[in-house]
Amino acid sequence: MLQQTTVVAVVPYFERFMTRFPTVQQLAEAEESEVLKQWEGLGYYSRARNIHKAAQIVSSQLGGIFPSDVAGLQELPGIGRYTAGAIVSFAYDKRAPIVEANTLRLYARLLGYDGDPRSKEGQQVLWSFAEAVLPKTQPGRFNQALMELGASLCSPKLPDCEQCPVSGFCRAFRDQTQLEIPQLAKRAVITDVTEASIAVRRNNAYLLRRRTTGERWAGLWDFVRFELAAATTDDVPHIVESVHQRTGLKIDLGPQLAELKHGVTRYRITLKCFVADSVAGTLRDGEEWQWVKAAKFDDFALSVTGRKFAKLLAESLF
DNA sequence: AAGACGGGGCC
DNA sequence: GGCCCAGTCTT
Numbered sequence A: 001m002l003q004q005t006t007v008v009a010v011v012p013y014f015e016r017f018m019t020r021f022p023t024v025q026q027l028a029e030a031e032e033s034e035v036l037k038q039w040e041g042l043g044y045y046s047r048a049r050n051i052h053k054a055a056q057i058v059s060s061q062l063g064g065i066f067p068s069d070v071a072g073l074q075e076l077p078g079i080g081r082y083t084a085g086a087i088v089s090f091a092y093d094k095r096a097p098i099v100e101a102n103t104l105r106l107y108a109r110l111l112g113y114d115g116d117p118r119s120k121e122g123q124q125v126l127w128s129f130a131e132a133v134l135p136k137t138q139p140g141r142f143n144q145a146l147m148e149l150g151a152s153l154c155s156p157k158l159p160d161c162e163q164c165p166v167s168g169f170c171r172a173f174r175d176q177t178q179l180e181i182p183q184l185a186k187r188a189v190i191t192d193v194t195e196a197s198i199a200v201r202r203n204n205a206y207l208l209r210r211r212t213t214g215e216r217w218a219g220l221w222d223f224v225r226f227e228l229a230a231a232t233t234d235d236v237p238h239i240v241e242s243v244h245q246r247t248g249l250k251i252d253l254g255p256q257l258a259e260l261k262h263g264v265t266r267y268r269i270t271l272k273c274f275v276a277d278s279v280a281g282t283l284r285d286g287e288e289w290q291w292v293k294a295a296k297f298d299d300f301a302l303s304v305t306g307r308k309f310a311k312l313l314a315e316s317l318f
Numbered sequence B: 001a002a003g004a005c006g007g008g009g010c011c
Numbered sequence C: 001g002g003c004c005c006a007g008t009c010t011t
Helices: A007-020 A024-029 A032-039 A046-061 A070-074 A081-092 A101-111 A120-133 A139-151 A171-175 A236-247 A294-299 A304-316
Strands: A191-202 A205-210 A221-228 A249-264 A267-281 A289-292
Touching (some): A070 A081, A101 A139, A191 A236, A236 A249, A289 A294
Parallel strands (some): A191 A267
Antiparallel strands (some): A205 A221
């Protein structure tokens, strides 16, 4: 859960997740849909599928016992070099280096490494340093202490070098280059896109589609949804036709109910939300569809925008 | 090596 | 509005 996600965001998810799946066996036996439901809103949903698969491997192939070495742990889906090192050092208190966001910043600054820390060379430099500084005693506590130092005093924008216990060894402090290091690559440019989301209604239930592998939000449910070309954002016949192509259903499109803004990966999405009545046609094969009453939306793991739309829908019924 | 993958918090 | 977060996997 903590991969690329702040502790503050994770804590409530962690609490609920551990309550729902207290043992690796219970996680392994759960349906993937249930795991995704618990993960709903946290993002990076491949992590949920990976931890579920990993639990199944540990439970069925490893006798319920986690590997206690880095190589063995890295065999499990979703566990890379950092997570493996973290488990080995924190849980088993064995010597294993770690480099993640906090220690990456701390080590790059200590070394005065001004290259790209994520490049092959940068990774080599930082992991070697992480290995070299690791003590024989209490390596787990050592790793956690340095992560905490990176997260607190050695912060990205406002490092408190005056209070830092290792500023005497820090080349970035000596050179006053703290704010130039680490030299992280810029994020990809953001592209604006407009999408339509249509809650197609029939017999007091709404049409949901399970998003498939290869799509964003794979495994989550969503209303009928597609991108709108700039020229067609207010073109009602075009939307009606697109829904027909997508679902096989003829619809009577209602007014736009809401417009949601949502940033995701390298897109800023403007989502136009409509309600429509299905008046004819049969549902297309090859997709996972379900008609769901508003009261049952909570049983489905929805995308964040799908969830917001569902909430609006439920409220508008009053 | 570069991209994809999410969502929220902070300034 | 941009930056960043207890990374990993795919292409």
